[in-house]
Amino acid sequence: MNIDSITNGIVLDHITAGKSMQIYHDLNLDKLDCSVAIIKNVKSNKLGRKDIIKIDQDYSINLDVLGYIDPEITVSIIKDGETIEKKKVELPEKIVNILKCKNPRCITTTEQGIDHIFKLANREKRVYRCIYCEEDQKTTN
Amino acid sequence: MRHLIDPMDLSVQEIQEMLDLSNDIIANKDKYSEVCKGKKLATLFFEPSTRTRLSFEAAMMELGGNVLGFSSADSSSATKGESVHDTVQVVGCYADVIAMRHPKEGAPLLASLKSPVPIINAGDGGHYHPTQTLTDLLTIQREKGRLGNMTIGFCGDLKFGRTVHSLIKALSRYENIRYILISPKELQVPDYIRTEVFENNNIPYQQVESMDEVIGELDVLYMTRVQRERFFNEADYIRLKDTYILDTKKLKNAKEDLSILHPLPRVNEISTKVDDDPRACYFRQALNGKYVRMALIMKLLGLEVE
Structure with missing residues (x-):
């Protein structure tokens, strides 16, 4: 299967197979009016299978969201058909308005209009801690 | 501006300074009787507590200051749906320091992010009670x-x-x-x-x-x-x-x-x-609780007695 290469835009590569739709939604790529290609289950030497997303325009990508969902992803910025920058994402130290605290006793369950902020508590176990009630939340990704 | 949300916010040295000040207050009560003259403590108790609230109020009174506040969410604008961050921004216009008890964990931390005056966590659910x-x-x-x-x-x-x-x-x-x-x-x-x-x-x-x-x-x-x-x-x-x-x-x-x-x-x-x-x-x-709160109020307001 062939997908045209892009001239100006972004390629998200090495996405864990099956996660591309989640990324598509969480990055709000459905709101873009350019072409977005989701390529699923591509053969990969490194991962066995992987997904790829190609975005056919310059776009300020939220690397924290990406790092939280799948820290294995590589981000390539394409300009005039050339890769001008490759970024490796990682689990962010702090995430804002990506997770919601599940602790029913937490103030975030009743207070409207505040940022839901978590800090990375254990990188190895991928545990984030709500800054308000300090309840741990393990990422399921 | 300092707040007291988690007891571990204070270093061992800061805790010792607080305990030393408490001991000095116990030994020389008269010396501290007007140190908070003209200052106001607001006790915002979104859930009832007898000892903690009275202890805070007694502490401020013994420092020569005044107190205002409410002792349950029913008698506050929380019943009208006012948020914690709005409440503290309003009360911060009237008081110099706020002691807050709230049934939800993290409410005092949230308050401290918006408050124009120091916040003291007087208990947030099962979380902290510094x-x-x-x-x-x-x-x-x-x-x-x-x-x-x-x-x-x-x-x-x-x-x-x-x-x-x-x-x-x-x-x-x-x-x-x-x-x-x-x-x-x-x-x-x-x-x-x-x-x-x-x-x-x-x-x-x-x-x-x-x-x-x-x-x-x-x-x-x-x-x-x-x-x-x-x-x-x-x-x-x-x-x-x-x-x-x-x-x-x-x-x-x-x-x-x-x-x-x-x-x-x-x-x-x-x-x-x-x-x-x-x-x-x-x-x-229980008595020590009043003195340590006196020391805390003084520290957060930056007040000293020669």
């Missing part, structure tokens, strides 16, 4: 003359008791303390206290189910209430309930200089006959 921890530290230091080199027993509900967790964490920064944790299996300290506080710091601790076997080893005994509803079955409750009640008979095996603490309120876990024993410190502890 002024109780400062009270406990002041009491241990005044009774024992030190905050290290001792064996301290915690007895009762160690799973849900926030005062226990806070005090264990605060004491973990002092040298040579051995912990004996006396509770039914269902009410043992949470795993994070065992791993993050004791094991990661190589702090010795022992978990037992009965007070009788260890009471003779203790320098400090911190009692808490065991609630019947916390037990999974009635048989365990009946089997174990008496072991968590401190009476004069159990005290016969205790050291002469044991210090018995309790955050109060007590129900029946300490026999009233123990109250007359000089080793019972819990009413002195």
